[in-house]
Amino acid sequence: MELLNQLTFIERGVVAGVIIGVIAPIVGAFLLVRRVSIISESISHITLAGISAGxxxxxxxxxxxxxxxxxxxxLFALLGALVTEQLRNVYRHFQELAIPIILSTAVGMSAIFISLARTGYNExxxxxxxxxxxxxxxxxxxxMMTALLVILLIGLFYKEFISISFDQEFAKVSGISIKIVNFVFALLIALVISMSMKIVGILLVGALVVIPVATSIQLARSFKQLVGYGIVFSQVAIASGLYFSYQYAIATGGMIVLMSVLxxxxxxAFKKVRG
Incomplete structure (x- = not known):
């Protein structure tokens, strides 16, 4: 605690960025393999509803x-992730409907709580x-506490996450509880979205989860490489984004996302040149 108090505001931002740059691509890799990356957008908006309520x-x-x-x-992000998963089961043949339902509800709730809070623009x-x-x-x-919890959960449920991500039917046959694992995975998404929002911003956090992994998949030949490259690209984007954001007084999240896209x-372009 004393060590954290000694850090300057810039150092706190850098430490937070480094931690997020490691955690976000790991969860993003599982989302990509499960082909549900868009869920991060709806969860980020429901997180905004929770913060505005707070x-x-x-x-x-x-x-x-x-x-x-x-x-x-x-709390709201976890509830949103669970409701999203439930709606995907209800609309089994139209699972994409879960995203706009959650997103629209979240935006509506956020608008109400923000208007009730009557706080300043800067916050x-x-x-x-x-x-x-x-x-x-x-x-x-x-x-830091959230990152430790995420790493602990991934370590405990890594085999289950891999099994369900690549072959859910095989996971069922193997005796894996799909509901429990999906609940833990929903918790992971909620934690990563929540821990990332102070650096990237709620409206842009989904991009940090997805884009580095989308870049990584162009080079990776295994899941471990997908995660490894994703972390590298995420760290580069965050480091450069933080630098330019501070130097030119630009929105931090926007700069990080633009560097990720770059x-x-x-x-x-490199892959195209190599044929």
Missing amino acids: VFIGTIGPVFESINPMYFGV WYSYLFGSIVSVTVSDLQFI LLMVIL
Whole structure:
């Protein structure tokens, strides 16, 4: 705790970025293999609803002021991930309907809570688009604890995640509880979205989860390579995005996403040149 207090606001942003750059591509790789990458967009919007609810509750009285809205974001994100999975089962032949249903509900709830909270523009700007200078000690603690929990869950359920991602029918035959594993995976998505939003922003966090892995798949020949390259591309995008964001006072999340897209274009061009 004392060490974190000694960090400058820039150092806190860099540490948070490095941690997120490792965790986000790992979950993104599983999403890509399961062909459900778009879920990250709906979960990020439901996270915004949770944060706006947390901010609103914080304005009710002094008792709630000390509660970090990011914890409400995690709760809403988990519920959103579970409801999304349930809707995908209900609309088994039209599973893509789950995304607009959740996304629209989330945006509506966010609009209501934001209007009720009546807080300043700057606070919402950092939540929506990310900011390197807005990462507090409390935020960094949350990101570090969340990252440790994500790594622990992946370590415990790695074989189950791999089995369900590549062949769900085989997983059922093998005796794996699909419901339990999907619940844990929903928790992973919620945690990664929540921990990433202070740096990238809620509206752009889905891109950080997906684009580095989309770049990685152009080069990877195995799942481990997919994750490894994804982490490398994510770190490069975050490092360069943080640098340009600070130097030119540009939205952190937007810059990170643009650098991710630039890396993707470079790799695609490289592959095309090589034939």
